Each structure stands twice: as C-alpha cells, then as structure tokens.
Amino acid sequence: MRCEVVAIGTELLLGQIVDTNSSWIGEQLAIAGIDSLYQTKVGDNLDRMVETLELALSRSDAVICCGGLGPTQDDITRAAIARIMGVDLELDDEVAARIEAMFTSRGRRMPMNNLLQAEVPVGATPIRDPQPGTAPGLICPVVRDGEEKVVYAVPGVPREMKEMVAQAIVPDLVARSGEAATIFSRTLRTWGESESGLAERLAGRIEVLDGSGNPTLAYNASGIEGIKLRLTAKGPDQAAAAALVAEEEREIRAILGDLVFGVDDETIEAPVLSLLRSRGLTLGLAESLTGGMMGSRMADVPGASDVFRGSIVSYASDVKFDVLGVPDGPVVSLEAAAAMAAGARRVLGADVGIGVTGVAGPDEQEGQPVGTVFVGLDLGPVGGEAGPEAFHVPLFGDRLQIRQFAVITAVNALRLRLLASERDPDPFG
Amino acid sequence: MRCEVVAIGTELLLGQIVDTNSSWIGEQLAIAGIDSLYQTKVGDNLDRMVETLELALSRSDAVICCGGLGPTQDDITRAAIARIMGVDLELDDEVAARIEAMFTSRGRRMPMNNLLQAEVPVGATPIRDPQPGTAPGLICPVVRDGEEKVVYAVPGVPREMKEMVAQAIVPDLVARSGEAATIFSRTLRTWGESESGLAERLAGRIEVLDGSGNPTLAYNASGIEGIKLRLTAKGPDQAAAAALVAEEEREIRAILGDLVFGVDDETIEAPVLSLLRSRGLTLGLAESLTGGMMGSRMADVPGASDVFRGSIVSYASDVKFDVLGVPDGPVVSLEAAAAMAAGARRVLGADVGIGVTGVAGPDEQEGQPVGTVFVGLDLGPVGGEAGPEAFHVPLFGDRLQIRQFAVITAVNALRLRLLASERDPDPFG
Numbered sequence: 001m002r003c004e005v006v007a008i009g010t011e012l013l014l015g016q017i018v019d020t021n022s023s024w025i026g027e028q029l030a031i032a033g034i035d036s037l038y039q040t041k042v043g044d045n046l047d048r049m050v051e052t053l054e055l056a057l058s059r060s061d062a063v064i065c066c067g068g069l070g071p072t073q074d075d076i077t078r079a080a081i082a083r084i085m086g087v088d089l090e091l092d093d094e095v096a097a098r099i100e101a102m103f104t105s106r107g108r109r110m111p112m113n114n115l116l117q118a119e120v121p122v123g124a125t126p127i128r129d130p131q132p133g134t135a136p137g138l139i140c141p142v143v144r145d146g147e148e149k150v151v152y153a154v155p156g157v158p159r160e161m162k163e164m165v166a167q168a169i170v171p172d173l174v175a176r177s178g179e180a181a182t183i184f185s186r187t188l189r190t191w192g193e194s195e196s197g198l199a200e201r202l203a204g205r206i207e208v209l210d211g212s213g214n215p216t217l218a219y220n221a222s223g224i225e226g227i228k229l230r231l232t233a234k235g236p237d238q239a240a241a242a243a244l245v246a247e248e249e250r251e252i253r254a255i256l257g258d259l260v261f262g263v264d265d266e267t268i269e270a271p272v273l274s275l276l277r278s279r280g281l282t283l284g285l286a287e288s289l290t291g292g293m294m295g296s297r298m299a300d301v302p303g304a305s306d307v308f309r310g311s312i313v314s315y316a317s318d319v320k321f322d323v324l325g326v327p328d329g330p331v332v333s334l335e336a337a338a339a340m341a342a343g344a345r346r347v348l349g350a351d352v353g354i355g356v357t358g359v360a361g362p363d364e365q366e367g368q369p370v371g372t373v374f375v376g377l378d379l380g381p382v383g384g385e386a387g388p389e390a391f392h393v394p395l396f397g398d399r400l401q402i403r404q405f406a407v408i409t410a411v412n413a414l415r416l417r418l419l420a421s422e423r424d425p426d427p428f429g
Numbered sequence: 430m431r432c433e434v435v436a437i438g439t440e441l442l443l444g445q446i447v448d449t450n451s452s453w454i455g456e457q458l459a460i461a462g463i464d465s466l467y468q469t470k471v472g473d474n475l476d477r478m479v480e481t482l483e484l485a486l487s488r489s490d491a492v493i494c495c496g497g498l499g500p501t502q503d504d505i506t507r508a509a510i511a512r513i514m515g516v517d518l519e520l521d522d523e524v525a526a527r528i529e530a531m532f533t534s535r536g537r538r539m540p541m542n543n544l545l546q547a548e549v550p551v552g553a554t555p556i557r558d559p560q561p562g563t564a565p566g567l568i569c570p571v572v573r574d575g576e577e578k579v580v581y582a583v584p585g586v587p588r589e590m591k592e593m594v595a596q597a598i599v600p601d602l603v604a605r606s607g608e609a610a611t612i613f614s615r616t617l618r619t620w621g622e623s624e625s626g627l628a629e630r631l632a633g634r635i636e637v638l639d640g641s642g643n644p645t646l647a648y649n650a651s652g653i654e655g656i657k658l659r660l661t662a663k664g665p666d667q668a669a670a671a672a673l674v675a676e677e678e679r680e681i682r683a684i685l686g687d688l689v690f691g692v693d694d695e696t697i698e699a700p701v702l703s704l705l706r707s708r709g710l711t712l713g714l715a716e717s718l719t720g721g722m723m724g725s726r727m728a729d730v731p732g733a734s735d736v737f738r739g740s741i742v743s744y745a746s747d748v749k750f751d752v753l754g755v756p757d758g759p760v761v762s763l764e765a766a767a768a769m770a771a772g773a774r775r776v777l778g779a780d781v782g783i784g785v786t787g788v789a790g791p792d793e794q795e796g797q798p799v800g801t802v803f804v805g806l807d808l809g810p811v812g813g814e815a816g817p818e819a820f821h822v823p824l825f826g827d828r829l830q831i832r833q834f835a836v837i838t839a840v841n842a843l844r845l846r847l848l849a850s851e852r853d854p855d856p857f858g
Contacts, residue, residue, distance in 0.1 A: 010647065011647055011649065011659065012452070012455075012468075013455050013459075013465050013466065013467075013468060014455055014456060014459045014465075014612075014614070014661070015451075015452040015453055015454070015455035015456030015457075015459065016456070016614070016616075016649075016659060017452070017649065018447060018448075018449050018452045019447075019448065019451075019452065020447050022444075022448075022470070023441070023444040023446070023447045023448065024444055025444070026441075026442050026443055026444035027443060027444030027445070028444075030442075030443045030444065036442050036443075037442070037471070037472060037474075037477060038442075038469060038470065038471055038477070038481070039441075039442060039469070039470040040467060040468070040469050040470075041451070041467065041468040041469075042466070042467055043466060045466075048466060048467070052467070055484075070624065070648075071624070071625045071628070072624070072625075072628050072648055073635065073639070074647060106823065106825070107823075108623075111623075111625040111626060111628065111629045113625055113628060113629070114625050157650065159826070159827065159830070218440075218445060230445065282745075285721075285742070287721070287724075289728070290725065290728070291721070291724045291725040291726075291727060291728020291729065291733075291737075291740075292714075292716070292720070292721025292722060292723065292724030292725040292727075292728065292740050292742060293721060293722075293725035293728075294721065295716075295720045295721030295724075295742040295744070296719065296720040296721040296722035296724075296725050296832075297720075298720060298721075298744075299718070299719070299720020299721065299722075299742075299744060299789075299832070300720065300828070300829060300832075302790075302791055302828060304720075304744070305744060305745070308720075308744050308745075309744060309745040309748055310741070310742040310743050310744040310745055310748045310752075311720075311721050311740075311742035311744075312739070312741060312742070313714070313721060313724040313728075313739040313740035313741070313742065314739050315724070315727075315728060315733070315734060315737050315738060315739040315740075316711075316734070316737075316738040316739055316777075316778075318778065319738055319739045319777055319778070322778070323739075323776060323777070347752060348745075348748055348752070349745075349747065349748070349751070360728075361731075362731055399729070399731060400729060403725075403728070403729075
C-alpha cells in the first residue's frame with residue numbers, strides 16, 4: 001500500500017509557511033506501515049493540482065491532499081478532485097446545515113461564501129469534522145488502470161487535519177491495504193546531557209543497534225522539549241514492533257537513568273506535577289526573565305489545578321522586592337533566586353516554590369552577561385532544614401531560547417530534587 | 430525561469446525531520462523573481478531520485494536538490510545526478526585535498542568514506558563550501574529537449590545549504606534567466622473578524638485584484654498570531670514591487686481600520702506596548718486560565734521592561750481572593766475579571782491592568798461551559814471615572830487554543846481601548 005501526500009498552497013512554495021502537515025502525515029503513515037515514497041507541494045493552480053494528483057495516482061494507491069478546502073476563491077481542491085473524478089460538485093445539504101448551525105450557535109451570521117465548503121464532488125464521502133470547524137474532509141474513490149484508488153482531502157489547519165487523518169483516513173487506508181507489517185515508534189525525552197554526550201553514553205547500544213538494524217535510534221535536539229531519542233522498530237504487527245522498542249527502551253533507560261524525563265509528547269512539566277501530586281504537595285512559581293512561560297506550561301497540563309497554585313511574574317525589580325520580599329541588592333543573583341522561590345511559596349500559599357531570574361538579552365544586566373540564569377528552589381517540608389537553595393546555569397542562544405532553556409532547566413531541577421528526596425526522604429535527618 | 434526544489438531523504442518522508450530547507454529556498458527564489466511551481470520530497474532511493482529529477486527537468490529549467498551529499502552509503506545524490514547527466518563520477522583532487530586538510534586542521538584522521546564526498550559527476554562544477562564543511566555543492570549542466578538546463582546539489586545541513594544557495598546558486602540562476610522581475614510581500618495581521626468575514630469586507634478589493642493579478646492577496650488563520658492577509662506583488666525591481674504592495678495596503682487599511690494590528694512578524698503585544706510606552710504608562714496583568722502566557726508573550730518583546738511590570742498568575746481561586754482582592758463569589762465572572770484587572774494594577778504598581786479568567790477545559794467550571802472567558806480592563810488614569818470594566822467572550826477550540834485566543838482577545842481589547850481613548854481623550858468628561 002502506497003500513499004502520497006500532496007500539500008496545496010502557493011504560500012508553501014513561496015516559503016511563507018513551512019509544510020509541517022506533510023511531515024506529520026508521513027509519520028502517521030509510517031506508523032501504520034503504509035509506504036509514502038513521494039510528497040509534493042503545489043500551488044493554488046487548478047491545472048497543476050490536477051496534473052500532480054494524476055501523477056501521484058499513477059505511482060500510488062492513495063493520495064492525501066492537504067489544504068485548499070477553505071471558503072475563499074483560492075481554495076480549489078474540491079474543484080481539482082472533481083475534475084480527477086470526472087464529476088461535478090454538488091451542495092451537500094447536511095454539511096451545509098452543519099456549517100450554518102455552527103455560525104448560529106456562535107451567534108454569528110454566516111457569510112455566504114462559507115457554503116462553498118459544503119460543495120462535494122458527486123460520489124465523494126464527506127468526513128464530518130467532529131470539531132466545530134467549517135471545512136469537511138473528503139474521501140473520493142477513483143479508478144486508474146483498472147484499480148480502485150482513493151484521493152483524500154483534509155483542511156490545512158493542523159488541528160482539523162490531524163483529527164481527520166487519525167480518525168478517518170488512516171483507518172480507511174489500513175482497511176484498504178490489508179497489510180500487516182507495521183512500524184512502532186517511541187520517543188524518550190531527556191534533559192541534562194548534550195546530544196554528543198548522549199551518543200557517547202550510548203555508544204555500546206548504538207553498536208548493537210547498527211548491527212541488527214531493528215530497532216533504529218535517532219536523535220533530535222528540540223529546545224524546550226528536551227533532547228529526544230527516537231526508537232523505531234518494524235514488526236509483523238504493532239505488538240511485536242512495540243515489544244522490540246520496549247526491550248531497547250529498558251536498555252537505554254538503564255544507561256541514562258534520570259536523564260530521561262518522559263516519553264513521546266510528554267513535557268517536563270507533566271512528571272513534576274505527577275511527583276508533586278503523589279505526595280500531596282502544591283507548587284508556586286516566581287518568574288522574572290521567563291515572564292510567565294513556566295506558569296503557562298504548567299497550566300497547559302490538563303488537571304494541573306490540584307497542584308499548580310500560580311506564579312508571580314516579577315518582571316520589574318521592585319515587584320520582586322515589594323511582592324516577593326527579595327532583599328535589596330542585585331536581582332540577577334543566587335540570593336534573589338532563592339528569595340523568589342521562598343516568596344512564591346509564601347505569597348501563593350504553596351508547599352514548594354521555584355524562582356527563576358536571569359538575563360535573556362539583548363543587553364546585559366547588573367554587569368551579568370546575556371544567558372546568565374539563576375534558579376532557586378524552596379522545597380519547604382520536603383527540603384528538611386536546608387531552606388531555599390539556588391544554583392547558577394549559563395545558557396546560550398537567542399532571547400527566546402534562553403527563556404525556554406531557563407524553564408526546562410528550572411523544572412528539571414525540581415524533578416531531580418523530588419526524585420532524590422523520594423530515594424532518601426530525609427537527607428538532613 | 431522556473432526552478433523546482435527536490436528535498437532528498439527518507440527521514441523527511443517519515444516525518445522525522447520537517448523539511449524547512451525547501452521553504453527557505455522557495456522564499457529565496459521568489460525574492461529573486463524565479464517561479465517555483467513544484468517542490469518534491471523523495472527518499473534515498475536511486476531510481477526514484479532519478480525519476481523525480483527527470484520529471485522536474487521536464488517541467489522546469491532548473492532543479493535544486495537538497496540533501497544526500499554526505500559520506501554515508503545512503504547519500505546517493507551524486508550518483509543520481511551522474512545518471513541524469515549520463516556520465517561517471519570521478520574524484521576531484523582539489524575537493525579531496527580540502528576535505529583531508531579540514532580533518533588534519535582539527536587534529537583528526539579522515540575516515541576513508543569521507544572521500545566519497547570528493548566524487549563529482551564528469552562535467553559538473555563543485556561549489557566550494559566557504560565554510561569548513563566537508564560536502565561541496567554541485568552545478569551540473571544538462572540538456573533536455575534541446576534546451577540547456579541545470580541541476581544544483583546542496584547539502585541538507587541548513588547553514589551550508591543557505592550559504593551555497595545565496596552565494597552561488599541564486600546568482601547563477603539570475604544570470605541564466607536574464608530576467609529582472611522580483612517579488613515583494615507584506616503581511617497584515619488582523620484580529621476581531623473571521624476569515625470569511627474579512628473576505629466579505631474586502632470583496633470589492635478582491636475583485637480588483639483578481640482582475641489585475643498583481644498584487645495578489647492570500648489569507649491565513651494563524652491562531653494566536655491573528656488572521657493574516659498577505660499581499661504579494663511582482664515588479665521589475667524591489668522598489669516597484671514594494672510600491673504596488675504599499676498602494677494596496679493603503680486601500681485595505683482604509684477598509685479594515687483598527688482590525689489591522691500589525692505587519693509581518695509583529696505580534697499583538699508589540700503595538701500595545703508601544704501605545705502604552707508613548708503615553709508613559711505601565712502594564713500589570715492578572716491571569717487565570719492563561720497561566721502566564723500573556724505575561725510570557727509581553728516579555729518576549731525586546732525592551733518590554735520599561736512598560737511591563739509583571740503578572741499575577743492566580744491559577745488557584747484563593748490566590749485570586751488573597752493576593753488580588755477578588756471578592757468572594759464565582760471566579761469565572763465579569764466581576765472577578767474586573768477585580769483581577771484592578772488587583773493587577775494595585776499589587777504590581779501598574780497604571781493599566783488586564784485580568785483574564787475563564788474555562789479552558791477539559792471540564793466546565795462553576796457551571797460555565799468550556800470556552801467561557803471574561804476579560805477585565807482597568808485603565809486607571811486613562812479610563813476616566815469609569816473604573817474597571819469587563820466583557821464576556823465565548824471561545825472555541827481545544828485547551829491550548831482557548832488559552833491562546835483568550836490572550837490575543839484580551840490584549841486586543843486593551844489596544845482598541847487605548848486607540849479609542851487617544852481619539853477621544855476624555856470620553857467621560
């Protein structure tokens with residue numbers, strides 16, 4: 001089973017938008033064991049879209065078209081597919097009613113051109129968007145060289161595209177393929193060691209994996225997401241491929257230990273919130289250069305509210321002094337970071353506090369160079385009699401990178417501290 | 430002059446790496462006035478690479494191949510191009526010497542397979558990498574249908590690729606084309622109207638633009654970045670193309686007015702900070718469901734510190750009561766939003782305060798459905814005697830989208846309020 005991806009939009013060719021959709025779809029196809037040998041970008045031009053789709057159908061069993069389903073005059077994917085199928089477009093009353101109802105439910109009048117999105121090639125099946133988006137996807141059967149093939153269309157909006165590909169298109173492709181070989185992938189997320197440092201630690205495993213060729217291991221440095229190690233295995237079915245990955249994951253975790261903070265899409269906030277939750281502890285933050293990013297990432301984890309109490313974003317120095325009780329003096333310092341952590345606990349009524357202060361740039365501050373960051377931790381009841389602690393970390397990159405690395409470094413520090421205190425509950429006792 | 434881009438690498442098809450190179454090359458080609466009508470991704474497979482390159486040469490005058498020039502066995506771009514040219518590969522002594530010297534200068538022994546990178550199709554010209562990388566690019570002349578065409582090869586490493594494209598390939602293409610036309614683009618960012626609503630307001634302009642075909646107008650809904658309108662014009666030189674865009678921008682701004690909040694990469698925070706700065710006002714925030722995202726975006730603007738004082742992220746209800754002075758009662762309410770804005774002003778010592786509270790999901794709260802958001806504004810000295818105000822906004826989408834839309838809606842509300850008070854400085858006087 002072969003499925004190509006065609007991303008539609010002149011803005012993609014002009015480099016105004018990076019085509020992340022095709023990459024994501026390619027990954028889903030690989031996981032489902034479907035080969036994707038070509039992926040093409042083409043502009044909003046009917047003739048070239050038709051030509052590209054015909055070429056894809058000549059080489060593959062299926063094509064996923066992404067984009068060009070919106071309500072404006074440059075959204076012509078529906079027309080291109082109708083031409084491929086040799087049919088007309090007709091208004092799908094049910095889709096039209098859904099679009100109109102969506103506008104009504106939001107108390108808005110529907111602009112008439114939105115009805116263009118309810119036009120469907122005769123013989124195509126609309127994919128009903130389970131979310132209240134307005135453009136339905138399409139499943140369009142075609143015959144080429146006596147074989148039954150299929151063209152799918154999904155919107156370019158990533159959220160809508162992902163939902164339709166995962167829930168409608170991949171199952172449909174798998175059903176059509178009847179094949180069994182699948183790929184299983186798992187990503188281990190790490191923090192605290194460079195990419196080449198990880199490669200050195202894992203040199204023995206890499207040699208073994210290079211020998212067998214299955215599973216494979218790939219690295220990817222992903223900023224605030226950590227450095228990712230991706231394990232991919234092939235097997236006759238998902239369970240067999242997953243077992244190969246699980247076996248290798250055990251080997252790698254045994255070597256890397258606490259450097260691994262999560263898997264797949266797990267951010268570093270999730271395990272920290274879990275560790276705190278399991279011990280009935282709440283968390284308060286005090287942020288300076290990160291400006292609220294650390295709090296925002298905590299709040300991004302569903303169910304954070306039973307642990308995360310809030311954050312005092314003390315961007316101005318006198319907010320640090322007046323609200324958090326940081327003592328007069330330099331605010332880019334170990335002392336300020338520790339006092340911020342303690343202030344976060346006190347002001348927010350939290351059990352555990354993190355404080356982060358530093359210089360994101362573009363200019364130095366208090367004579368400290370750009371990238372200087374101090375992290376404070378106040379573990380309250382967990383920390384025994386030690387009181388607030390703080391450490392310095394030199395970071396590199398642009399303003400945004402420094403702020404992101406400050407967040408992951410600070411949250412990771414609390415994670416390691418909580419893990420250590422679990423192993424040795426009262427290190428000062 | 431038409432030039433296609435072929436990105437080479439199985440990892441691109443599998444979605445392990447997002448192909449940002451093609452987007453960047455597409456942008457450079459557009460700026461140079463060279464049409465790029467198709468961009469293709471193909472895996473590390475000789476037959477498919479040759480087939481893809483032949484197809485590209487049949488449709489275009491030039492092809493840029495990106496990737497597959499490294500020293501490993503899956504780097505076969507050189508072999509594919511040699512086959513296209515109908516020639517053998519031969520060792521280029523100068524390139525070989527440069528690669529060897531690079532290893533020597535780093536005090537390292539050169540692994541023999543690095544010499545593969547010194548193999549060049551007979552008749553091709555190496556692009557000497559001015560950086561100490563190891564893979565040279567290639568300029569490879571071919572004849573198809575009696576016409577002189579060209580295949581370029583560049584490494585997949587973005588830094589090396591960019592340098593070769595900018596310094597060697599684009600000048601070579603421009604020299605071959607003899608054309609002078611260039612493209613100029615500008616993006617207007619809007620908030621407060623849907624994509625189709627914008628299309629209706631702009632129907633008259635769209636008709637004019639469709640008639641002339643230059644400039645063109647494209648829409649793009651970009652979540653927290655707003656809804657973008659991209660104007661692109663062709664002209665004999667940059668100044669002429671820019672003038673066409675500027676003229677159309679004036680027409681569109683006259684229709685859309687304050688819906689336009691910025692251009693190109695400008696976020697909504699930048700104009701708000703500028704408006705506040707010009708009036709000597711400082712800003713304090715109080716955030717609940719947004720968790721610090723609004724503060725983080727303010728802090729992301731370089732130079733924010735003279736306006737932005739901080740944010741009280743009151744995720745837990747009793748932080749709203751105890752720190753911000755929100756009166757007892759429902760915290761997802763107009764009253765709480767207004768009190769949060771006033772509390773932000775007071776606690777952070779700011780002139781102007783924004784408060785945002787609401788339900789991001791997954792569960793409803795206080796009987797309010799997911800997506801319910803209340804925004805409070807306390808304009809202090811700017812607001813005259815009116816005191817804090819608040820409004821309700823129903824938002825849609827997943828947890829992250831609701832939080833993002835809450836941020837842009839709240840910041841935009843302050844922007845509109847500041848613009849209105851500039852036009853009518855004392856509406857209550």
